[in-house]
Amino acid sequence: MRHKKWFAAALLLIILLITMHLQTKGIRVTSYTLQIRNLPEQFDGFTILQLSDLHSKLFGENQEELLKLIRSQKYDLVALTGDLVDKSNPDIFPAMTLIQQLKGKPVYFVPGNHDWWTEFQTRSRC
Numbered sequence: 001m002r003h004k005k006w007f008a009a010a011l012l013l014i015i016l017l018i019t020m021h022l023q024t025k026g027i028r029v030t031s032y033t034l035q036i037r038n039l040p041e042q043f044d045g046f047t048i049l050q051l052s053d054l055h056s057k058l059f060g061e062n063q064e065e066l067l068k069l070i071r072s073q074k075y076d077l078v079a080l081t082g083d084l085v086d087k088s089n090p091d092i093f094p095a096m097t098l099i100q101q102l103k104g105k106p107v108y109f110v111p112g113n114h115d116w117w118t119e120f121q122t123r124s125r126c
Contacts, residue, residue, distance in 0.1 A: 027069055047073075047074060047076050048075065048077055048079050049077070049079070049105075050079045050080075050081055051070075051078065051079070051081070052080070052081040052082055052083065052112070053082070053112070054094065054095055054098070055083055055089075056084070056090065056091045056093075056094050058094045058097075062097055062101070063094065063097050063101065066098060075105065076105065077105055077106045077107070077108065078106070078107040078108070079108050080095075080099075080110070081110050081112065082110055082112020082113070082114070083113065083114040083115060084112075084114075085115060086114050087117040087118055090118040
């Protein structure tokens with residue numbers, strides 16, 4: 001009976017670790033439609049592509065997996081809302097590789113906590 005409890009606990013821990021790993025390495029698309037009263041007509045259907053929490057990750061060679069997903073979306077501007085880098089890995093290369101390939105639409109950036117924690121050390125490399 002004691003071994004069964006240890007086995008069950010170990011199995012549960014393994015499942016938890018796998019789930020956590022997949023959640024931090026995956027890409028998720030979520031769509032929201034907002035209805036705003038008195039919104040000027042020129043903004044009807046206006047779509048913002050928000051990218052957040054990339055944490056210095058590469059999604060395929062030269063970000064091709066992420067770019068393929070982005071290109072499949074219809075959007076009017078890109079909002080990068082923080083954590084392009086990770087405080088334990090402040091490598092800006094993955095983010096800059098992505099940004100350089102986002103052409104034809106405006107791109108805006110707001111720093112996140114990891115960007116602040118690195119004190120924007122990556123700025124001089126951009």
